[in-house]
Amino acid sequence: MDKLKIGLIGLGTVGTGVFKTLAGFDNVEIVKIAVKNINKPRAVEVPSTMMTDNPFDIVNDPSIDVVVELIGGVEPAWDYISTAIKNGKHIVTANKELLAKKGEELFNLAEEHNRVVLYEAAIAGGIPIIMPIKTILAGNKINKIQAILNGTTNYILTKMDVDGASYEDVLKEAQALGYAETDPTGDVEGFDAAYKITTLATIAFKTRIKIENVYREGITNIRKEDMAKANELGYKIKLIASATIDENNNADVRVHPMLVSKDKMLAHIDYVTNAVEMSGHPIGDIVLSGPGAGEFPTASSVVGDILAIAAEFGKTDYMLPMMRCHHDSKAMPVKIEDTFNKYYISITAPNALGIIAKIGTICADKNISLSSILQKGVSEDNTADIIVITEKCQEKLIKEVVSELEDCIVTSIIRVAD
Amino acid sequence: MDKLKIGLIGLGTVGTGVFKTLAGFDNVEIVKIAVKNINKPRAVEVPSTMMTDNPFDIVNDPSIDVVVELIGGVEPAWDYISTAIKNGKHIVTANKELLAKKGEELFNLAEEHNRVVLYEAAIAGGIPIIMPIKTILAGNKINKIQAILNGTTNYILTKMDVDGASYEDVLKEAQALGYAETDPTGDVEGFDAAYKITTLATIAFKTRIKIENVYREGITNIRKEDMAKANELGYKIKLIASATIDENNNADVRVHPMLVSKDKMLAHIDYVTNAVEMSGHPIGDIVLSGPGAGEFPTASSVVGDILAIAAEFGKTDYMLPMMRCHHDSKAMPVKIEDTFNKYYISITAPNALGIIAKIGTICADKNISLSSILQKGVSEDNTADIIVITEKCQEKLIKEVVSELEDCIVTSIIRVAD
Numbered sequence: 098m099d100k101l102k103i104g105l106i107g108l109g110t111v112g113t114g115v116f117k118t119l120a121g122f123d124n125v126e127i128v129k130i131a132v133k134n135i136n137k138p139r140a141v142e143v144p145s146t147m148m149t150d151n152p153f154d155i156v157n158d159p160s161i162d163v164v165v166e167l168i169g170g171v172e173p174a175w176d177y178i179s180t181a182i183k184n185g186k187h188i189v190t191a192n193k194e195l196l197a198k199k200g201e202e203l204f205n206l207a208e209e210h211n212r213v214v215l216y217e218a219a220i221a222g223g224i225p226i227i228m229p230i231k232t233i234l235a236g237n238k239i240n241k242i243q244a245i246l247n248g249t250t251n252y253i254l255t256k257m258d259v260d261g262a263s264y265e266d267v268l269k270e271a272q273a274l275g276y277a278e279t280d281p282t283g284d285v286e287g288f289d290a291a292y293k294i295t296t297l298a299t300i301a302f303k304t305r306i307k308i309e310n311v312y313r314e315g316i317t318n319i320r321k322e323d324m325a326k327a328n329e330l331g332y333k334i335k336l337i338a339s340a341t342i343d344e345n346n347n348a349d350v351r352v353h354p355m356l357v358s359k360d361k362m363l364a365h366i367d368y369v370t371n372a373v374e375m376s377g378h379p380i381g382d383i384v385l386s387g388p389g390a391g392e393f394p395t396a397s398s399v400v401g402d403i404l405a406i407a408a409e410f411g412k413t414d415y416m417l418p419m420m421r422c423h424h425d426s427k428a429m430p431v432k433i434e435d436t437f438n439k440y441y442i443s444i445t446a447p448n449a450l451g452i453i454a455k456i457g458t459i460c461a462d463k464n465i466s467l468s469s470i471l472q473k474g475v476s477e478d479n480t481a482d483i484i485v486i487t488e489k490c491q492e493k494l495i496k497e498v499v500s501e502l503e504d505c506i507v508t509s510i511i512r513v514a515d
Numbered sequence: 516m517d518k519l520k521i522g523l524i525g526l527g528t529v530g531t532g533v534f535k536t537l538a539g540f541d542n543v544e545i546v547k548i549a550v551k552n553i554n555k556p557r558a559v560e561v562p563s564t565m566m567t568d569n570p571f572d573i574v575n576d577p578s579i580d581v582v583v584e585l586i587g588g589v590e591p592a593w594d595y596i597s598t599a600i601k602n603g604k605h606i607v608t609a610n611k612e613l614l615a616k617k618g619e620e621l622f623n624l625a626e627e628h629n630r631v632v633l634y635e636a637a638i639a640g641g642i643p644i645i646m647p648i649k650t651i652l653a654g655n656k657i658n659k660i661q662a663i664l665n666g667t668t669n670y671i672l673t674k675m676d677v678d679g680a681s682y683e684d685v686l687k688e689a690q691a692l693g694y695a696e697t698d699p700t701g702d703v704e705g706f707d708a709a710y711k712i713t714t715l716a717t718i719a720f721k722t723r724i725k726i727e728n729v730y731r732e733g734i735t736n737i738r739k740e741d742m743a744k745a746n747e748l749g750y751k752i753k754l755i756a757s758a759t760i761d762e763n764n765n766a767d768v769r770v771h772p773m774l775v776s777k778d779k780m781l782a783h784i785d786y787v788t789n790a791v792e793m794s795g796h797p798i799g800d801i802v803l804s805g806p807g808a809g810e811f812p813t814a815s816s817v818v819g820d821i822l823a824i825a826a827e828f829g830k831t832d833y834m835l836p837m838m839r840c841h842h843d844s845k846a847m848p849v850k851i852e853d854t855f856n857k858y859y860i861s862i863t864a865p866n867a868l869g870i871i872a873k874i875g876t877i878c879a880d881k882n883i884s885l886s887s888i889l890q891k892g893v894s895e896d897n898t899a900d901i902i903v904i905t906e907k908c909q910e911k912l913i914k915e916v917v918s919e920l921e922d923c924i925v926t927s928i929i930r931v932a933d
Contacts (some may be wrong), residue, residue: 118654118797217651223798228651229643233635236536236818362783362804379536379811379818380641386780387801397798400654405837413831419823 100126101407104155104186106177107167108132108139111191111218114396115165115403116141122400124407129155156181163406165399166190171198178203182212187416189402191218191395197292197308200299204422213417215402220293221246221371223394224387228401230301230375232419239301239377242340243514246293248369248389249284250316250336252276254324254354255367258333263321276369286315287352290338298340298350299424301375306340306350310430314353323443323509326484330469332356332441333364337514348428349436356441356486356513362386363514434493439468439513442485442499445506449481452505456485459501465490486513518544519825522573522604524595525585526550526557529609529636532814533583533821534559540818542825547573574599581824583817584608589616596621600630605834607820609636609813615710615726618717622840631835633820638711639664639789641812642805646819648719648793650837657719657795660758661932664711666787666807667702668734668754670694672772673785676742676751682735694787704733705770708756716758716768717842719793724758724768728848732771741861741927744902748887750774750859751782755932766846767854774859774904774931780804781932852911857886857931860903860917863924867899870923874903877919883908904931 101124105112108130119125130143131152149155156164156177164181168174169192178188178195188207190196195203196219207214217227221244230239245251249271256267268285271277283289291313298306316336327334337355342348357364362384366372371389376382388394409416446452453470460467466488475481487495499507519542523530526548537543548561549570567573574582574595582599586592587610596606596613606625608614613621614637625632635645639662648657663669667689674685686703689695701707709731716724734754745752753775758768775782780802784790789807794800806812827834864870871888878885884906893899905913917925 114797121656122654224801225643225647225651225803229647232650232823233643233646233816233819235822236540236815362780365780365783379532380815381806381809381812383642383803383805385643385801385803388799391799393797394799397655398651400797401651404653405650408836409831412833412836413827415830418826418830 099411100124101403101410102160102162103127103165103403104158104161104163105130105165105167106152106155108143109167110392111395111399112167113140114392115167115399116143118393118396118400119403122404125403128161129158131155152177153180156184156186161186162410163187163189163403165403166192167399169194171195175199179206182206182210185210185212187212187406188214189399189406190214190216191399192216193219193289193292193296197295200296201305208421208423211415213406213420214422215405215420216296217402218395218398220297221373222387222389222391223397224371224373224385224389226297226373226385227300228405228420234380235419237377237380239375240342241376242294242298242301242373243363244294244297244338244373245335245363245366245371246338246389247284247290247336248371249277249281250290251366251370252368253285254316254319254334254336257319257321258324258328261321261325264317264319285317287313287336290336290352294338294340294350294352297373298348300422302340302342302348302428303424304342304346304348304428305424305426306348306428307426307430310350312351312353312433316354318509319354320509323511326443326471327356327441330471330484330486331359332513333359334511335363335366337363342428346427346429347431349431351433354511356511358514361514436492437489438492439489440487440495441509441511441513442487442507443509444483444485444502445508446481446483447504449475449479452481452483456483456502459498460487463490463494463498465494465498517829518542519821519828520578520580521545521583521821522576522579522581523548523583523585524570524573526561527585528810529813529817530585531558532810533585533817534561536814536818537821540822543821546579547576549573570595571598574602574604579604580828581605581607581821583821584610585817587612589613593617597624600624600628603628603630605630605824606632607817607824608632608634609817610634611637611707611710611714615713618714619723626839626841629833631824631838632840633823633838634714635820636813636816638715639791640805640807640809641815642789642791642803642807644715644791644803645718646823646838652798653837655795655798657793658760659794660712660716660719660791661781662712662715662756662791663753663781663784663789664756664807665702665708665754666789667695667699668708669784669788670786671703672734672737672752672754675737675739676746679739679743681739682737703735705731705754708754708770712756712758712768712770715791716766718840720758720760720766720846721842722764722766722846723842723844724766724846725844725848728768730769730771730851734772736927737772738927741929744861744889745774745859748889748902748904749777750931751777752929753781755781760846764845764847765849767849769851772929774929776932779932854910855907856910857907858905858913859927859929859931860905860925861927862901862903862920863926864899864901865922867893867897870899870901874901874920877916878905881908881912881916883912883916
């Protein structure tokens, strides 16, 4: 049997896991690996003849069948991948940013050259999600996703909750442990999760979602006081990537912190674990959870994609038909101001007297119902800390409420998951 | 495009869901449906020319490409399916009993005739599990499964927990609501879960598990008192289907009630929801959960299988290579007496004086450590109710402990999940 010949671009954490895992399979063979620095010591023993510091040695090598791209970022990854496809290679990638920003171009190019692009590892690490949606769940119309897709922020939020610590303190600790990067922006500001939900919603909804239509807020403003209050009210705070689509193709896709009721499974997804909750017809609701990152979990997904190609390679003219992506862009974006949500609002009122009545009146005037109010006493200086949770109402009305609470300080507004 | 021609055997709950769902796809077409009584009123409108009361009209019809078997049980289903395969048809089935009892014969026959047998709906209803294990998780060596695979028993145990009600009372209610059958034996004695874990472990471990080697206990002896005590100690009681395999191919596969710590996700899988937790390398731990039964969730899996066949039908000589099953029987069964478990033991001691010391001595003599002991006072008649939870020890030793507690009544012994 001819072995499927693999060229690997990138031998970092995930690449190393892929290298180790593929050693157990005799129908695939890594023939070349491109790295930045071929002299750097590696956790795996790679024959020096296999190494190159020029990825074009891989994408232009006629003997290579599949290029596995594990370097991330748009450029130069796009240059390598697009060249590889034009050279007749199939692609396996973990590059969520490239998929979110160049997905349409990428899949069109791949179809033009009758090549497959698989990317299970790009979304939710080891959790089987892309292939299940495209194969065994293909009979469904999925219309809602709520997911925890970023391990770093989930780790930080979990530690803030468990230790009662501040965002800043936990971030430092997470950086020391290697769970957060020196520049944590991509994770803590929600970019990583936004890339992932863009692609996940595109394949689940079978219509292309554009990254520029994904609303995004990070976790840097979450206070330890909010964690404590949320707990008291029966919630956890999580960075939720969500997407819904209605019958008219209005797609509401976003990433922001949310209060999640402890009754829901997502509230119990802790530390670096990821989870994806999906609803649709005929399936109903399912939740898939597991490790969202890491050497081996991510390698599981990369290797799964490689083995899927290996199983059909050379046996049919049109491989893996269910795994192809050709989505048009029918979805209409929904502006965050127009969405309806429940809100957690934390208020510090300088004058405790009559403040509840005032809040109640402002909300009632806008037809906003309140589901919870929490005030514990009054400070010596006559200020009061108040937490309000609203029923569902339009985002723009909440902004009006806040502006009308002139003499109060609104310390936090966090959306609450259904 | 030629449509894939489907023959449906069975038009009950699931069959009706499949009929409705397939209506949305233009690449497949149901051409014939076999039912017991063609005059019975149906929830869907089926042209009478499409109906037959003779399944052989389907399995012998040369125009049919795929036979979907939804009647369950070994015979006559095996007769229909084996005839269909010999007649060159692919099979989609939800028949867990047939798979567990005739799996080897079934898959050998299918390979002999180069036909595929897909059965996503047979295990855990709508949860994507079989196809993910065989495709995207193919790079893994899975070595442990803990799962809730039977909706009826999970409903009963959840209701016992929530309502503080007895098994008998909840069973009656579940029967009235249609969640339990008039003869509930197949569910409450663990047969249904045993069928499912047999097939699930076979494909996850890539070695055939024999149903006769699967240890099985049902939930009929679970008392509401055990539910209450388990709760107090931080556990829920669930009917767990479990399977582990070690490096020497010793496979320990079983179905029995277990105390599951509230720290674990399985403890929070309630009512008719199912869940499968799997561990392996490189993936780590994942949990997949969702509706374990019902018209639409099960239809999702049946339709997913049909669409997978439709996608490759006629395009290759060897369809869906990753979905094929040829497992040898290398696994060595492990006897329940030889397994190591933690145990919850509920004891009524007629003479409270010195009973804790006695239990402690009997266990210490056998090197069994205790992790929890719960005794709340002494009754007026000097009896005491005591709960003990042990550390891991061999099952045969626990039987000795029980026999040495001569003057006590051991009211329950329930294994405790790791």
